Protein backbone atom coordinates (compact mmCIF):
# COMPACT_ATOMS: atom_id res chain seq x y z
CA UNK A 1 0.00 0.00 0.00
CA UNK A 2 1.46 3.44 -0.92
CA UNK A 3 2.39 5.71 2.02
CA UNK A 4 0.03 8.60 2.59
CA UNK A 5 1.64 11.97 3.24
CA UNK A 6 -0.50 14.64 4.84
CA UNK A 7 0.19 17.99 3.26
CA UNK A 8 -0.52 19.91 6.50
CA UNK A 9 2.26 18.14 8.46
CA UNK A 10 5.88 19.33 8.25
CA UNK A 11 8.17 17.03 6.33
CA UNK A 12 10.21 14.75 8.55
CA UNK A 13 13.79 15.87 9.12
CA UNK A 14 16.45 14.18 7.01
CA UNK A 15 17.23 10.79 8.59
CA UNK A 16 20.87 11.77 9.19
CA UNK A 17 19.96 14.76 11.32
CA UNK A 18 17.54 12.82 13.53
CA UNK A 19 19.62 9.75 14.18
CA UNK A 20 23.00 10.16 12.55
CA UNK A 21 24.22 6.93 11.04
CA UNK A 22 27.07 5.09 12.64
CA UNK A 23 30.21 4.14 10.81
CA UNK A 24 32.65 1.28 11.52
CA UNK A 25 35.99 2.56 12.76
CA UNK A 26 37.82 0.13 15.06
CA UNK A 27 37.99 -3.42 13.74
CA UNK A 28 37.74 -6.38 16.17
CA UNK A 29 41.51 -6.89 16.29
CA UNK A 30 42.13 -3.26 17.35
CA UNK A 31 39.47 -3.54 20.08
CA UNK A 32 40.72 -6.89 21.35
CA UNK A 33 44.27 -5.54 21.24
CA UNK A 34 43.31 -2.46 23.23
CA UNK A 35 41.42 -4.07 26.08
CA UNK A 36 43.91 -6.96 26.36
CA UNK A 37 46.70 -4.40 26.54
CA UNK A 38 44.89 -2.51 29.31
CA UNK A 39 44.40 -5.77 31.27
CA UNK A 40 48.01 -6.85 30.65
CA UNK A 41 49.49 -3.51 31.62
CA UNK A 42 47.64 -3.24 34.93
CA UNK A 43 48.23 -6.90 35.80
CA UNK A 44 51.97 -6.34 35.21
CA UNK A 45 51.85 -3.12 37.23
CA UNK A 46 50.16 -4.67 40.25
CA UNK A 47 52.17 -7.91 40.15
CA UNK A 48 55.55 -6.13 40.10
CA UNK A 49 57.47 -7.18 43.22
CA UNK A 50 54.51 -9.43 44.17
CA UNK A 51 54.46 -12.34 41.71
CA UNK A 52 57.58 -12.45 39.57
CA UNK A 53 56.45 -15.15 37.14
CA UNK A 54 53.07 -13.61 36.51
CA UNK A 55 54.73 -10.21 36.11
CA UNK A 56 57.16 -11.45 33.48
CA UNK A 57 54.48 -13.48 31.69
CA UNK A 58 51.91 -10.70 31.30
CA UNK A 59 54.68 -8.19 30.56
CA UNK A 60 55.87 -10.31 27.62
CA UNK A 61 52.27 -10.86 26.52
CA UNK A 62 51.72 -7.08 26.47
CA UNK A 63 54.87 -6.65 24.35
CA UNK A 64 53.64 -9.42 22.05
CA UNK A 65 50.38 -7.52 21.59
CA UNK A 66 52.35 -4.45 20.51
CA UNK A 67 54.29 -6.49 17.93
CA UNK A 68 51.03 -7.82 16.55
CA UNK A 69 49.61 -4.31 16.43
CA UNK A 70 52.71 -3.07 14.59
CA UNK A 71 52.02 -5.57 11.80
CA UNK A 72 48.33 -4.59 11.80
CA UNK A 73 49.40 -0.95 11.54
CA UNK A 74 50.64 -1.73 8.03
CA UNK A 75 48.33 -4.53 6.97
CA UNK A 76 45.13 -3.73 8.87
CA UNK A 77 41.88 -1.94 8.15
CA UNK A 78 41.66 1.75 7.21
CA UNK A 79 41.71 3.41 10.64
CA UNK A 80 44.09 0.82 12.12
CA UNK A 81 46.86 1.83 9.72
CA UNK A 82 49.64 4.10 10.95
CA UNK A 83 49.40 6.00 7.67
CA UNK A 84 45.91 7.12 8.71
CA UNK A 85 46.92 8.62 12.08
CA UNK A 86 50.69 9.11 12.45
CA UNK A 87 51.47 12.74 11.72
CA UNK A 88 54.59 14.90 11.96
CA UNK A 89 55.38 17.13 14.97
CA UNK A 90 54.13 20.28 13.20
CA UNK A 91 50.70 18.78 12.56
CA UNK A 92 50.55 17.43 16.11
CA UNK A 93 51.49 20.81 17.61
CA UNK A 94 49.06 22.57 15.29
CA UNK A 95 46.31 20.25 16.50
CA UNK A 96 47.23 20.85 20.16
CA UNK A 97 47.04 24.61 19.51
CA UNK A 98 43.61 24.19 17.93
CA UNK A 99 42.48 22.35 21.09
CA UNK A 100 43.61 25.32 23.19
CA UNK A 101 41.50 27.69 21.11
CA UNK A 102 38.58 25.25 21.09
CA UNK A 103 38.64 24.83 17.32
CA UNK A 104 39.92 21.31 16.94
CA UNK A 105 38.43 19.20 14.16
CA UNK A 106 36.68 15.93 14.88
CA UNK A 107 38.55 12.94 13.48
CA UNK A 108 36.86 9.64 12.74
CA UNK A 109 40.10 7.78 13.50
CA UNK A 110 42.76 8.94 15.98
CA UNK A 111 43.36 12.70 15.87
CA UNK A 112 47.02 13.83 15.38
CA UNK A 113 47.61 14.28 19.14
CA UNK A 114 45.97 10.93 19.86
CA UNK A 115 48.16 9.34 17.20
CA UNK A 116 51.31 10.68 18.87
CA UNK A 117 50.05 9.35 22.21
CA UNK A 118 49.41 5.91 20.69
CA UNK A 119 53.05 5.76 19.51
CA UNK A 120 54.32 6.85 22.93
CA UNK A 121 52.19 4.25 24.75
CA UNK A 122 53.26 1.47 22.41
CA UNK A 123 56.96 2.45 22.69
CA UNK A 124 56.66 2.49 26.48
CA UNK A 125 55.26 -1.05 26.62
CA UNK A 126 57.98 -2.29 24.25
CA UNK A 127 60.59 -0.52 26.38
CA UNK A 128 59.26 -2.35 29.45
CA UNK A 129 59.41 -5.66 27.59
CA UNK A 130 63.04 -5.11 26.54
CA UNK A 131 64.33 -3.77 29.89
CA UNK A 132 62.35 -6.49 31.70
CA UNK A 133 63.90 -9.22 29.53
CA UNK A 134 67.39 -7.71 29.97
CA UNK A 135 67.15 -8.29 33.70
CA UNK A 136 66.99 -12.04 33.02
CA UNK A 137 70.09 -12.09 30.78
CA UNK A 138 73.61 -12.97 32.05
CA UNK A 139 74.94 -9.64 30.85
CA UNK A 140 72.42 -7.39 32.57
CA UNK A 141 71.33 -9.48 35.55
CA UNK A 142 71.59 -7.32 38.68
CA UNK A 143 72.76 -4.27 36.72
CA UNK A 144 71.29 -1.26 38.48
CA UNK A 145 70.67 1.05 35.58
CA UNK A 146 68.57 -1.58 33.80
CA UNK A 147 66.14 -2.11 36.69
CA UNK A 148 66.07 1.68 37.33
CA UNK A 149 65.27 2.32 33.68
CA UNK A 150 62.54 -0.34 33.81
CA UNK A 151 60.99 1.36 36.86
CA UNK A 152 61.34 4.79 35.26
CA UNK A 153 59.55 3.71 32.06
CA UNK A 154 56.78 2.13 34.18
CA UNK A 155 56.30 5.41 36.11
CA UNK A 156 56.38 7.44 32.88
CA UNK A 157 53.69 5.11 31.51
CA UNK A 158 51.37 6.06 34.35
CA UNK A 159 51.75 9.74 33.41
CA UNK A 160 51.18 8.90 29.73
CA UNK A 161 48.09 6.86 30.59
CA UNK A 162 46.69 9.75 32.63
CA UNK A 163 47.30 11.99 29.61
CA UNK A 164 45.69 9.36 27.38
CA UNK A 165 42.57 9.22 29.54
CA UNK A 166 42.46 13.03 29.71
CA UNK A 167 42.66 13.24 25.91
CA UNK A 168 39.92 10.63 25.48
CA UNK A 169 37.68 12.47 27.98
CA UNK A 170 38.32 15.86 26.39
CA UNK A 171 37.61 14.67 22.83
CA UNK A 172 34.49 12.84 24.05
CA UNK A 173 33.13 16.01 25.66
CA UNK A 174 34.09 18.38 22.84
CA UNK A 175 32.64 16.23 20.10
CA UNK A 176 29.73 14.88 22.17
CA UNK A 177 30.54 11.22 21.64
CA UNK A 178 31.60 8.43 23.94
CA UNK A 179 35.01 7.33 22.67
CA UNK A 180 35.30 4.55 25.27
CA UNK A 181 32.07 3.04 23.96
CA UNK A 182 33.43 3.41 20.41
CA UNK A 183 36.50 1.37 21.43
CA UNK A 184 34.05 -1.33 22.63
CA UNK A 185 31.53 -1.34 19.78
CA UNK A 186 33.95 -0.22 17.05
CA UNK A 187 31.42 2.34 15.81
CA UNK A 188 31.29 6.11 15.79
CA UNK A 189 28.93 8.77 14.46
CA UNK A 190 29.45 9.08 10.70
CA UNK A 191 31.43 12.13 9.51
CA UNK A 192 29.45 15.33 9.13
CA UNK A 193 30.39 18.87 8.12
CA UNK A 194 34.08 19.56 8.72
CA UNK A 195 34.83 16.19 10.33
CA UNK A 196 37.96 14.48 9.02
CA UNK A 197 37.32 10.92 7.89
Ligand code: HEM
Pocket residue numbers: 030033034037038041069080109110111114118121122125161164165168179180181183
Ligand atom coordinates in the same frame (compact mmCIF):
# COMPACT_ATOMS: atom_id res chain seq x y z
C1 HEM B 1 40.74 2.04 31.38
C2 HEM B 1 41.67 2.69 30.78
C3 HEM B 1 41.64 3.07 29.32
C4 HEM B 1 40.63 3.58 28.56
C5 HEM B 1 39.21 3.91 29.01
C6 HEM B 1 41.14 3.77 27.23
C7 HEM B 1 40.43 4.25 26.16
C8 HEM B 1 40.90 4.37 24.88
C9 HEM B 1 40.16 4.89 23.77
C10 HEM B 1 38.74 5.43 23.86
C11 HEM B 1 40.94 4.84 22.67
C12 HEM B 1 40.57 5.36 21.28
C13 HEM B 1 41.00 6.79 21.22
C14 HEM B 1 40.49 7.48 19.96
O1 HEM B 1 39.27 7.47 19.74
O2 HEM B 1 41.32 8.03 19.21
C15 HEM B 1 42.19 4.25 23.06
C16 HEM B 1 43.24 3.97 22.20
C17 HEM B 1 44.41 3.41 22.61
N1 HEM B 1 44.81 3.16 23.91
FE1 HEM B 1 43.65 3.27 25.55
N2 HEM B 1 42.46 3.38 27.21
C18 HEM B 1 42.80 2.95 28.46
C19 HEM B 1 44.02 2.48 28.88
C20 HEM B 1 45.07 2.28 28.05
C21 HEM B 1 46.35 1.74 28.48
C22 HEM B 1 46.67 1.31 29.92
C23 HEM B 1 47.13 1.66 27.40
C24 HEM B 1 48.55 1.19 27.26
C25 HEM B 1 49.19 0.47 28.11
C26 HEM B 1 46.36 2.15 26.27
C27 HEM B 1 46.81 2.22 24.97
C28 HEM B 1 46.07 2.60 23.89
C29 HEM B 1 46.51 2.45 22.52
C30 HEM B 1 47.85 1.87 22.06
C31 HEM B 1 45.47 2.94 21.72
C32 HEM B 1 45.42 2.95 20.20
C33 HEM B 1 44.59 1.75 19.79
C34 HEM B 1 44.86 1.32 18.38
O3 HEM B 1 44.86 2.13 17.45
O4 HEM B 1 45.11 0.12 18.20
N3 HEM B 1 45.11 2.52 26.70
N4 HEM B 1 42.16 4.00 24.42
Ligand code: HEM
Pocket residue numbers: 040041044045048049055056057058059060062125128129130131132133135136147150151154155
Ligand atom coordinates in the same frame (compact mmCIF):
# COMPACT_ATOMS: atom_id res chain seq x y z
C1 HEM C 1 53.59 -3.84 30.74
C2 HEM C 1 54.70 -4.38 31.14
C3 HEM C 1 55.41 -4.14 32.46
C4 HEM C 1 55.14 -3.25 33.47
C5 HEM C 1 53.99 -2.25 33.58
C6 HEM C 1 56.15 -3.43 34.47
C7 HEM C 1 56.23 -2.71 35.65
C8 HEM C 1 57.16 -2.92 36.64
C9 HEM C 1 57.26 -2.17 37.86
C10 HEM C 1 56.33 -1.02 38.26
C11 HEM C 1 58.29 -2.68 38.57
C12 HEM C 1 58.76 -2.22 39.94
C13 HEM C 1 59.92 -1.27 39.74
C14 HEM C 1 60.51 -0.82 41.06
O1 HEM C 1 60.20 -1.37 42.10
O2 HEM C 1 61.34 0.13 40.98
C15 HEM C 1 58.84 -3.76 37.82
C16 HEM C 1 59.90 -4.54 38.21
C17 HEM C 1 60.42 -5.61 37.53
N1 HEM C 1 60.00 -6.04 36.28
FE1 HEM C 1 58.54 -5.26 35.18
N2 HEM C 1 57.01 -4.44 34.07
C18 HEM C 1 56.58 -4.89 32.83
C19 HEM C 1 57.16 -5.90 32.09
C20 HEM C 1 58.18 -6.72 32.50
C21 HEM C 1 58.75 -7.82 31.77
C22 HEM C 1 58.31 -8.27 30.38
C23 HEM C 1 59.73 -8.36 32.52
C24 HEM C 1 60.65 -9.49 32.21
C25 HEM C 1 60.37 -10.65 31.94
C26 HEM C 1 59.80 -7.61 33.75
C27 HEM C 1 60.68 -7.86 34.78
C28 HEM C 1 60.77 -7.14 35.95
C29 HEM C 1 61.74 -7.41 37.00
C30 HEM C 1 62.76 -8.54 37.03
C31 HEM C 1 61.52 -6.44 37.99
C32 HEM C 1 62.22 -6.28 39.31
C33 HEM C 1 63.21 -5.17 39.19
C34 HEM C 1 63.80 -4.82 40.52
O3 HEM C 1 63.11 -4.15 41.30
O4 HEM C 1 64.92 -5.20 40.74
N3 HEM C 1 58.84 -6.62 33.72
N4 HEM C 1 58.15 -3.88 36.63
